[in-house]
Amino acid sequence: MAIAAYLIDPAEARYELADLLEKHTRFAPPGDAASSGQLDLDGTAAGPAERAGREALAVHHIAGPIEASLDAQGMANLYHSIENPLVRVLAKMEHVGVGVDTNTLRSINERLTHEVESLGAELREVAGKEDLNLNSPTQLRALLFEERELSPVGVKKTKSGYSTDAQTLEKLKDQWPEFIQPLLRHREVEKLRGTYGEGLLHEVAEDGRIHATFNQTVARTGRLSSDRPNLHNIPVRSDEGRVFRTAFVTPPGTKMLVADYNQIELRCIAHLAADPGLIEAFTSGQDIHNATAARVFGVDPADVTLEQRSKAKMVSYGLAYGMEAYGLGQRLNIPTDEAATILEAYFVAFPNVKAYMDATVQEARKTGYTETLFGRRRPIPELLNSNWRIRQAGERQAMNAGIQGLAADIFKVALVRIDEALAAGGHQAELVLQVHDEVIVEVPDDERDEVGAQIVEIMRDAAELDVPLEVNVSWGDTWAAAKG
DNA sequence: GGCTCATGTAA
DNA sequence: TCTTACATGAGCC
Numbered sequence: 001m002a003i004a005a006y007l008i009d010p011a012e013a014r015y016e017l018a019d020l021l022e023k024h025t026r027f028a029p030p031g032d033a034a035s036s037g038q039l040d041l042d043g044t045a046a047g048p049a050e051r052a053g054r055e056a057l058a059v060h061h062i063a064g065p066i067e068a069s070l071d072a073q074g075m076a077n078l079y080h081s082i083e084n085p086l087v088r089v090l091a092k093m094e095h096v097g098v099g100v101d102t103n104t105l106r107s108i109n110e111r112l113t114h115e116v117e118s119l120g121a122e123l124r125e126v127a128g129k130e131d132l133n134l135n136s137p138t139q140l141r142a143l144l145f146e147e148r149e150l151s152p153v154g155v156k157k158t159k160s161g162y163s164t165d166a167q168t169l170e171k172l173k174d175q176w177p178e179f180i181q182p183l184l185r186h187r188e189v190e191k192l193r194g195t196y197g198e199g200l201l202h203e204v205a206e207d208g209r210i211h212a213t214f215n216q217t218v219a220r221t222g223r224l225s226s227d228r229p230n231l232h233n234i235p236v237r238s239d240e241g242r243v244f245r246t247a248f249v250t251p252p253g254t255k256m257l258v259a260d261y262n263q264i265e266l267r268c269i270a271h272l273a274a275d276p277g278l279i280e281a282f283t284s285g286q287d288i289h290n291a292t293a294a295r296v297f298g299v300d301p302a303d304v305t306l307e308q309r310s311k312a313k314m315v316s317y318g319l320a321y322g323m324e325a326y327g328l329g330q331r332l333n334i335p336t337d338e339a340a341t342i343l344e345a346y347f348v349a350f351p352n353v354k355a356y357m358d359a360t361v362q363e364a365r366k367t368g369y370t371e372t373l374f375g376r377r378r379p380i381p382e383l384l385n386s387n388w389r390i391r392q393a394g395e396r397q398a399m400n401a402g403i404q405g406l407a408a409d410i411f412k413v414a415l416v417r418i419d420e421a422l423a424a425g426g427h428q429a430e431l432v433l434q435v436h437d438e439v440i441v442e443v444p445d446d447e448r449d450e451v452g453a454q455i456v457e458i459m460r461d462a463a464e465l466d467v468p469l470e471v472n473v474s475w476g477d478t479w480a481a482a483k484g
Numbered sequence: 485g486g487c488t489c490a491t492g493t494a495a
Numbered sequence: 496t497c498t499t500a501c502a503t504g505a506g507c508c
Contacts, residue, residue, distance in 0.1 A: 135504055137490055158490065165491060191492060195502055219499060223495085230501040233494035241493080265495085317495095321497040331497075392496080400498040404495090408499095436495045436499090 001059055003083050004066045006217035007075050010378055015217055017058045024065045074375045082374070082412050083216065089419040089431065090214040090224070097209035098231070098432045098440070101478075102201065104247040109197030112189050119186040126179045134186055140164045150175045188240075196235065196244045203229045214434070221401055222376045222408040223436060232435050234479075245480035248433075250442050255475050257429075257448075258482040259455050260438035261411070262470035263288060265320045268406045271465040272373075273356035277349060282467035289313040295349035296342065315346050319353065320403045322396030357399050364398040372405035373463075410469070411437055414462040421454050440479065448475070 002015035005024070012019075070076045124132050133139050138160070144150050145162050150172050156163040166184060173180045203210050210229065218225040226232045234248075235241025250256045261267075266288060270278035281291040286301070293312035294301040304312075311332060318328055329339035347354040361383075364370045369379040378401045382394030415434060418441075422429050429451045433440035439459075443451050452473060459471045476482030 133505080135491095136506085138505070160489075163490080187491085191503085194504080195493070199502065215500095221499060223499060225500050227501060230494085233492090233501065235493060237494085318497055321499090323497045325496095327497040336496095389496080396497065397499095404499065407495090438495085 001062060001066070002217050003087065004070055004079055007079055007083065007376065008066070008069055008073065010217075010220045010222070017055055017062070020062050020066070021058055024062050024069065073377060075377065078375050078409075082409065082416060085416045086216065086412055089415055090216060092419070093431050093433070094211055094214060096430050096432055096442075097205065097207070097211040099249045099251060099442070100200070100204050100208060100210050101247050101249045102204055102208065104249075105197065105201055105204075105244075108243055108247065109193060109201065112193035112197055115189050116186065116193055119182050119189065122182055123179065123186060126182075134183065135190065137164050140183075144172065144176075148176060192235065192241055192244070196241070199229055200244070200247070219408075220378055220397075221404040222372065222378075222412075223404065224408075224412075224434065231433060242480055246478045248479035250477060254442050254444050255448060255477065256479060256482045257441040257443050257452060257455065257473065257475055258438060258479065259441070259459060259471055259473045260435075261407075261459065262472055264407045264410065264437050264469065265403055266316055267465060267467045267469060268403045268410075269316075269320060269353060269356075270467045272402060272406065273350070273352040274466065275350045275352035275356075278353070279467055289316065292316055292346075292349075296345045298345075311342065315342060319346075319357075320400060322357070322399035360402055361395045361398045364394075364401075370398050370401040370405075372402055372409055374406070374409040376405050376409060378405065407437065410463040414459045415439065417458045417462065418455055421458060422451070425450070425454070427451055440482075 001017065001020065005012070005015045005020050067076070070079050120134060123134055124130060127143060129143070132143065137158075141161050141164055144164065145152055152162050154171060155168050156165070162168070166187060169180050169184050169187075173184075200210065203212070205211055210231070212226045212231045213228050215225045215227065234244055236245065248256075266278070267282055269275075270282055277295060278288075281288055287309075289309045289312050290301055290304050292315070293299075293304045293308040296312055296315070297304070297308050299308070314331055315323075315328060318331065321327075323331075323343075325340035325343050326336050328343060329336040332339060332342075360370065364380050365383045368381065368383075369377045371377050378397075380394045380398050380401070382390050383398065385391050385394065411434070415431070418439060419431060422431070422441075427444075427447050427450075429441055429443040429447050431439060432442050439455065441451065441455065452475075456471045456473055460469050463469065474482045
């Protein structure tokens, strides 16, 4: 029920039966329900049995209208063949959980704790403040900008004053290196210790595994989210953060399979925009960022520099987010006009992408919502807001929704089919995690070849686009070992 | 105890 | 002033 309501409006904060009753039926405004005593859902029911009965009655009243609404909006298929079957798949993953080696986790945590303590002592010494709280932006702001009077030229502001985020500290570094250098390091280590070291240890259950919750009605684009803990943001980019992945393990006799889509969002852009250049690059299996750089900077693919490739990569991903010149400039650390030149060159090289973005926004402005290939809708009322800034944000959301949403749809199809195939094949292998475009499966050694091949095939065939879907597979005893 | 803010992880 | 999430500690009520 909640999931059907989510498809109809993914922006709601919650999907409680009492609210749904009010929103989707004319039948029972809350007052009437309470006074009639039939559908009182807010707590005066005598016991669990009576509550359950009332909830069942509420469902009975909502089901018809909501099904009709799904149907009218062309989302019946999305609901019945993807979202609804996915409920059990996610429930099973939550129940199974993922194995964690607490000894590894504790030893990582201990090392980080020591470093944080020694950095803390050093920083308080340098600052000459016994009780400086290094986690307090307020205290840091006072120290840096008031007491030490560092020059805030070009420094971002927050609502409460000058920012003290990492980007800002980098700019200030030369003015007080013996403090700011270790402060940056302290931030980094404290983040890892607090959020991942402590955070993950708190979530390990009696069975030695972590059972996160995978939310199906939270992300407005159709993605899943994870909480308690969030397993979608376990560090991977830095070596130091990535070690946390060594603590995610499989039992003896099994291996961890990690299968992820290769650049699925860019492939979605290529398909949606029907851009010949992008489609050709993906179809012929070129390095997409290299091919993009060659076209954007007008050089031979063989002559693309690493810097050009890296810029092209950021432009590509920025595009999926509805990026503008200003944002690209920030990201690349170059002036806005230079970023604008790069962006223009991109749109000249891939004209259909520009056309797709424009058409998407226009359509969303007209209808009030965007729609993915699978029919998932996202209303964007911001497009009609009187505030220019909010309208602009709406345009970026519109550009992003079809892309991120399509990738999410494809991924969900794959999840449902993987679960089906594992069950049908009588395998013991089990899905244990998913991270937006990646599945992690615990596989008994003797099922390895068969299951591996099966999963790749399912993911590849989850959707038929104008570009091939590529899947990377790796194996290991831990999540870290199975990466790359 | 709950809320917002600033910060920083991920795709 | 580039999307989508979630967790943390500080600081406030």
